[in-house]
Amino acid sequence: MRRVLAAVTLATTAAACMSAPAKPAVDGDVGAAQQIAWGPCTDIKRPNGQKPARQDTSVRCGKLAVPLDYAKPDGDKIDIALIKVPATDQNKRLGSLVFNFGGPGGSGVDTLDQAAKSLSSLRTRYDLVSFDPRGVERSSGVRCGDAAEMDRFVSLDTLPDTEQIREEGDAANKEFAELCEKDSGKILPYVGTVSTARDMDRLRAAVGDAKLNYFGMSYGTQLGAVYATEFPKRVGRTVLDAPLDPTVTFEQRTLAQTRGFQQAYESFLKDCVKDTCEVGQDVATASANVDRLMSRLAAKPLKVGDRDLTQGLAATGVAAALYSQFAWPFLGNALGAALKGQGQALLYLADSYTGRSPEGTYSTQMTSFPAITCVDTSERPDEATLRRTEDAAVKLSPLFGSEGAGGLCSVWPVKGSDEAKHVDATGSGPIVVVGGKGDPATPYEWAPKLTAQLKTATLVTYEGEGHGSYLSGNKCVKRFVDSYLLAGKVPEKGASCKAV
Known part of the structure; x- marks a missing residue:
């Protein structure tokens, strides 16, 4: 297996072919919202493989049952693993803010637990929520050998x-x-981004939000763009940091x-x-x-x-x-x-x-x-x-x-689909895209392209180095993003931040 430069976001410093699943109706009914049985987190992992000493006892984990194949909603189900870091000011809570930190293949459960301290300003008003997408870790994670x-x-x-x-x-x-x-x-044909976007809509309903407030980083930007394409009327405050151009x-x-x-x-x-x-x-x-x-x-x-x-x-x-x-x-x-x-x-x-x-x-x-x-x-x-x-x-x-x-x-045993390559969020609320000039994994050239494809997005440019801008610690980027997510203030066209 040749080394592949995956578009992952690091939240801390440190052969018979099967057919692809059919596309369900856009903005389809998700059915009755599930009740998530939130409980203690027992299997969080650190990058070094060690379990963390649990200090914040308010952090909760749970599961959400979703169809394996959305073309057969009453067929086999899989469980999506969830994590929630509750808002610190419940009296001023705006709802949940769902994160995908990238990959594709990154564990949202592990990463949110690591990144929560860096997201403290957002936690004041939001329950921070993330998940292992289908095919990742606890959510029927794909395995290939020992x-x-x-x-x-x-x-x-x-x-x-x-x-x-x-x-x-x-x-x-x-x-x-x-x-x-x-x-x-069994899981390989059903791990595509369109299906994961539908899982996120089930998650939105389960946490009781009329619209999905979302923060996607790296691959998470494509997931957010696909969600906005599938469910434009359900798009809440959405930030896409270190964007991918899905058409390349x-x-x-x-x-x-x-x-x-x-x-x-x-x-x-x-x-x-x-x-x-x-x-x-x-x-x-x-x-x-x-x-x-x-x-x-x-x-x-x-x-x-x-x-x-x-x-x-x-x-x-x-x-x-x-x-x-x-x-x-x-x-x-x-x-x-x-x-x-x-x-x-x-x-x-x-x-x-x-x-x-x-x-x-x-x-x-x-x-x-x-x-x-x-x-x-x-x-x-x-x-x-x-x-x-x-x-x-x-x-x-x-x-x-x-x-x-x-x-x-070229040798993959499952056929693919181009559904996730075509994004257009016409009809959605405003989306904020943040692109970094020195980003090695998601080059800046992709940021204006995704912004244009979405139709409803505004681009913020970060002049600094590294993959992802918000977690870089840049105060200017943080100010733009926090003002939007906490107060609904959309950055002006041409907004930019210099590296400090």
């Missing part, structure tokens, strides 16, 4: 760019897809993200050498040292306890740290240590990206991502397209260039 197989898949090298490396990647993609079908075949092809997405990560990497190196930089005295030296490190790891992985830090894992670790400028100092130290033969920190970064716990188990982060991505498009790139994409990406960045998600989707 831990040992996942270790093998995620550690594959991407360098040197040789035919042997490419053939190994192709073989791994096929094996991975077969394991996904074997282990999770795999090739366009891969090249844009490769370019974005390379630019972020170069910005990291420039920032590192301003002070004492363990990677090198100047950008040219630092870059050459990292190149040499990757070459050495490709020739001989670095031992880290009973594990190997491969070139593939090292590159994944670098990519993981580029999602947030807060992580740049840690990345500099990690690369410096690896150059001295100590790979623990770089391996830690890679594990945070792939969802591997210290015990060796994996979340569904790396398995839910392709499952949702591939069912959300009918695109199945042929060999020539994949090779052209990879050749162009490697020219942009030998470190981050790859064939992208198209390689897995």
Whole structure:
């Protein structure tokens, strides 16, 4: 399985084909609203795999039963796992604010628990609510093989760019897809974004809101855009941060993200050498040292306890740290240590990206991502397209260039649908889109495109680095978003925020 630069938002710093489900009626009746039995949260996880010490006893978890296939609403059901952080001022409560933090494949249950402190201003007036989308973790999470197989898949090298490396990647993609079908075949056709948007409408009804107040980050922006397209009259105050352009092809997405990560990497190196930089005295030296490190790891992985830090894992670790400028100092130290033969920190970064716990188990982060991505498009790139994409990406960045998600989707065992590619929120209330100029995973060019597609959206531009703007700590972005979500004040056209 080739490394794919997923559009995940990090809330903290640190083979028979099955048919796709039929589309239900737009703005259809959700039926009688369910009562959610909220109770204590017992299985929250931290990125390091440890359970948190529960300090806020008001946090509650629950489940929502939804149809597996919305074309058969009375058929099989699945449970969607939920979490709620109650508003601190219940007398001035505006309702619930539902979050999706990205992926696709990120656990909203785990992430909201981590991010709640950073959302304290919104918590004054809203119950903060999130969920594991269908196909993710506790919500019939997609699994593809055991831990040992996942270790093998995620550690594959991407360098040197040789035919042997490419053939190994192709073989791994096929094996991975077969394991996904074997282990999770029942859920695979039904994990698409349109179905998840309908799940959110069931959630809206269950928490008692006439309209959905929503905050989507990264992939969550596409989910929010699809919800607004399906249910425009039920759109409440909605913010879409680090937006995706759902219309891009795999090739366009891969090249844009490769370019974005390379630019972020170069910005990291420039920032590192301003002070004492363990990677090198100047950008040219630092870059050459990292190149040499990757070459050495490709020739001989670095031992880290009973594990190997491969070139593939090292590159994944670098990519993981580029999602947030807060992580740049840690990345500099990690690369410096690896150059001295100590790979623990770089391996830690890679594990945070792939969802591997210290015990060796994996979340569904790396398995839910392709499952949702591939069912959300009918695109199945042929060999020539994949090779052209990879050749162009490697020219942009030998470190981050790859064939992208198209390689897995080309061998995926389930047909896809293009429903989630077409968004138009005509008839909805105002939507606020926030795009960052230095975002590596969702390049800024996608922000005005999604804004235009929605028809009812206003764009706020953030001039800073990192994936996602609101959780960056920028006071200007926070002021625009909070004013809208708490007071209904829509930013003026052309609103922008400088990095501080």
